Amino acid sequence: MSENYYPLENVLSSEEENKFRKEVREWVLNEVLPESDRIEHEKLFPRHLFKKMGERGYLKALFPKSVGGTELGIKYGFILCEEISWACRPLVAAFDCTIFGSIPIMRFGTPEQIKKYLPGAINGDKIGAIGMTEPNAGSDVFSMKTYAKKDSNGDYIINGEKRFITNGSQADFLTLWCLTDTNVKPHLGMSAFIIEPSFQGFEIVGDFELMGCHGLKNTYMRFNNMKVPKENLIGLKEGLGAKILLDELDSERTLAASSACGGARRAIEIAAKHANERKQFKKALKSFEWVSFTIADMAIRLEAARNLTYQAACVIDAGKDASKIAAIAKVYSTDIGFECANLALQICGGLGYMKGEYNKDAGSYLNPNGSPAYVIERVFRATRLSSITAGTNQILRYLIQREVFKEMNLKTPEESQNW
Ligand SMILES: Cc1cc2nc3c(=O)[nH]c(=O)nc-3n(C[C@H](O)[C@H](O)[C@H](O)COP(=O)(O)OP(=O)(O)OC[C@H]3O[C@@H](n4cnc5c(N)ncnc54)[C@H](O)[C@@H]3O)c2cc1C
Structure with a gap:
């Protein structure tokens, strides 16, 4: 099939943007398109292609130079997502949710949190995810029930569940929103944490079977007295959750x-x-x-x-x-x-x-x-x-x-x- 319906030279885009689009399109045609059938039929999570995106420097585009990115901006994310989803929507999901799991750390995280979690996300080694939706909190995200309670050491014990989490079963880190104070309105009592699947009490219940985008993994997860170190509260401050979101x-x-x-x-x-x-x-x-x-x-x-x-x-x-x-x-x-x-x-x-x-x-x-x-x-x-x-x-x-x-x-x- 002819793959050139949309001209590379977009009048609104800069020369650099058009050059970037050309490069991404060539990569998609040569390496992503040939894999797209296998990803769909075998319900294969495209980690190998995500890794290649990292190797090619594409993930850097949305990160500032201060954390090792190229700071090209969302315009470059627009090009990446359009060109890649043309061939393989599940790869875009792996990319998007890693980026959106990383942005809260990049913008609100401490230098230690940034150093620990972002290099892997930028070079394609680490998959990220974002956890907001719960069985009873979809559009009304502020009705979430997942609760993080401080223990005597100042660490947190989290109980609750999240569903529909893209990349959930594949993620190396997850930005998780939960309540830390139930005595105030939810938008004031919500905080965001960085979770690793190795944390005690973290349980993957399973992946959903999807209508389409078969390489995309969408997960139901539960937290059973999950222990989370206080260092993993994003920004080390409670109540920032709504702002971060x-x-x-x-x-x-x-x-x-x-x-x-x-x-x-x-x-x-x-x-x-x-x-x-x-x-x-x-x-x-x-x-x-x-x-x-x-x-x-x-x-x-x-x-x-x-x-x-x-x-x-x-x-x-x-x-x-x-x-x-x-x-x-x-x-x-x-x-x-x-x-x-x-x-x-x-x-x-x-x-x-x-x-x-x-x-x-x-x-x-x-x-x-x-x-x-x-x-x-x-x-x-x-x-x-x-x-x-x-x-x-x-x-x-x-x-x-x-x-x-x-x-x-x-x-x-x-x-x-x-x-
Ligand atoms: C494949 C997939 C991937 C996803 N990935 C993630 C993820 O990575 N992380 C995450 O946290 N969540 C994720 N989600 C969840 C997604 O954000 C929710 O599905 C979405 O917010 C809607 O919530 P809901 O499904 O509970 O629908 P509901 O909130 O139950 O809504 C059902 C219907 O009612 C409508 N509705 C609800 N309230 C109103 C209103 N006030 N006025 C008018 N209409 C209304 C909605 O528009 C919708 O059409 C994913 C979902 C899917 C399907």
């Missing part, structure tokens, strides 16, 4: 938007290639107006999503408040990512619903002729995820409307109703 959300949402752009781009390429090759009524599908105009609509949405995402990345890199634009970019890009996959599947017709051709010798479904149509069901399943993570698109719409009313000096709906 809010600090990284804009970056998390912008990278979720970037991954969705990669999925949308793949969907458009599949649709265009199939519409070019497949003939019905003695004509290529692309000659029917619904097909070609649908491809146009997908391209319009992708360009809009990409520009919104780039804007969010620029605002973050400029150190300005990106909460509204990052939420807008995330909602729009992840909505259209799935829409594009859905439309591309329709253009592929029945083949789009198939995983491949059954091969008796291999005992599995294969794509011997490299038909683009057999790839779309995987893209469809993968792109469905992104409107749920990093803040559901419903919760983000709630945040966006609140900003709109505030900017216009009007009461927000909840203020009007005395919520």
Whole structure:
């Protein structure tokens, strides 16, 4: 399949950014794409590719020079996530959650915490994860129950459970949010800890079986009187948890938007290639107006999503408040990512619903002729995820409307109703 739908030379990007995109795209084509089938079919966690990302210096992009990074910024994270998720969404998940497990340590950690945990994350040796969600605390993250109690030495004993934790069973370190004070409002009584799987009382209950992104590991974990040294409280100060969480959300949402752009781009390429090759009524599908105009609509949405995402990345890199634009970019890009996959599947017709051709010798479904149509069901399943993570698109719409009313000096709906 032609892999050049989106031109490398983006007018908004700097020469350096375009050069970086070219390099990443070549690496993805040569080393990630050939592995993507195996990762999906064998449900293989792509640690080997994550390690290569580290060796190539890609993980450094989001870290400041003071901790060994290259400080290139979120714009480079945008490029990485879009290019990689085009081929392999599970690898982006391994990357994202390591970055988001590291940012709290980088921004709020002590020099000792930074020295102990970040070098491994930057060079690709260590996988990170973030633990917020619990069975009874999803969108309402502040209703979490996991509790860290100080013992007589000043260390902590943590009890509780977390679910849906990406990289959870593979992680070498995990940034975990829990309550340290239940006598105050949760956003004041929440703290963040660095957890290692070797800590006594840390239990992996198991990984969930997922609809898509099969190389992604998503874990249910329990803490049974888990002993955590006081040195592992991020920033060595209780009550910083909400601040630490809010600090990284804009970056998390912008990278979720970037991954969705990669999925949308793949969907458009599949649709265009199939519409070019497949003939019905003695004509290529692309000659029917619904097909070609649908491809146009997908391209319009992708360009809009990409520009919104780039804007969010620029605002973050400029150190300005990106909460509204990052939420807008995330909602729009992840909505259209799935829409594009859905439309591309329709253009592929029945083949789009198939995983491949059954091969008796291999005992599995294969794509011997490299038909683009057999790839779309995987893209469809993968792109469905992104409107749920990093803040559901419903919760983000709630945040966006609140900003709109505030900017216009009007009461927000909840203020009007005395919520
Ligand atoms: C594959 C995967 C990976 C994940 N990775 C991580 C991770 O690494 N770390 C982590 O901590 N969590 C992770 N999560 C959890 C994710 O952040 C939550 O699933 C998400 O926050 C939603 O919570 P929930 O699933 O409990 O849904 P619920 O909160 O139960 O919501 C269900 C539905 O109701 C809607 N809803 C809820 N409240 C409102 C409201 N006030 N107004 C309107 N609609 C509302 C939601 O939008 C959603 O559509 C992951 C989830 C998945 C599926």
